[in-house]
Amino acid sequence: MLNVSIYRYNPEVDDEPYMQDFQFDTEGKDIMVLDVLEKLKIQDPSLVFRRSCREGVCGSDGVNISGKNGLACITPLSEAVKGNKLVIRPLPGLPVIRDLVIDMGQFYAQYEKIQPYMINNSPAPAIERLQSPEERAKLDGLYECILCACCSTACPSFWWNPEKFIGPSGLLQAYRFLADSRDTATEERLANLDDPFSVFRCHGIMNCVQVCPKGLNPTKAIGHIRNMLIRSAT
């Protein structure tokens, strides 16, 4: 039997959060962490978590699994269980609404700040704005982000200053538009990021890279933004 320890907190009932222990029979199968949660919810319907596509595309079920942020749906028990124990907590650093569900308002507020949409005020061409294959290739490793918040909630700089530091996810998206040949607002975008907090609170510890379930590299994107800011400042 697998020991599963889950963070529980229902503000309407509980004075403070606590860890609830479950016994779970995996029947020897290497199933995903989300499967465990689903089965435990049958056992205890009061357990609350977010999930949707269950295949690592929607980014709903980001949780802290045995100390490491990840998507429950694509993390197999063989990666998550340490010493026959599985510990599941909400993503750290953001307010808990209930059990494993966090309030992602601060995360989205930072995402909104970087204007995550194409800005191009020149008249639209008859068919579409074309890109060369090389220009398009610059967006690889950037556009795949699913906004699951695993990276930003693994980042101490985001924990300490979530209202000032954009965070790895937002900055990855910021660079996605800075690097886009069709976007014409590069200078405005850089001006919005030009302060000691938005970008420069990244000290390159690469927690974001370590946890990203899509294998993306926000630290590298932040390095590109930093170089662009330094070049425009000097």
Next chain:
Amino acid sequence: MMAFFARFTLTGPSNWIIQRITAIVMAAYLFFIVGFLVINPALTYDQWSALNGLLSMRIFTLVTIAAVAFHAWIGMRCVLTDYITVRLIGPKANGVRNVLQLGLGFIILLYLMWTIKILWGL
């Protein structure tokens, strides 16, 4: 001096560049001093005194201490604004942080003046 420091270290890019340049200066000084000690294992007072009597060496030392001052100011301010915040310790944070920052600036200034006093034997 405080106002000068504050203005000079206001923007992200300048902070970043200053941290790197001062780090290089400190590393160069460290390598030089360690190298000098390795080359002269039986170092005498006269040798040490002669080295530090050179004007170029005094300037090198002063520039290094100034680098330490800038590096510490930016680095410590970063630490203070990370951990001494309203989110983490409540509404008194801003006052506490300002006091600590003032203390930090005072200590840095003191070290700078002390260095000049030592180097030029005022």
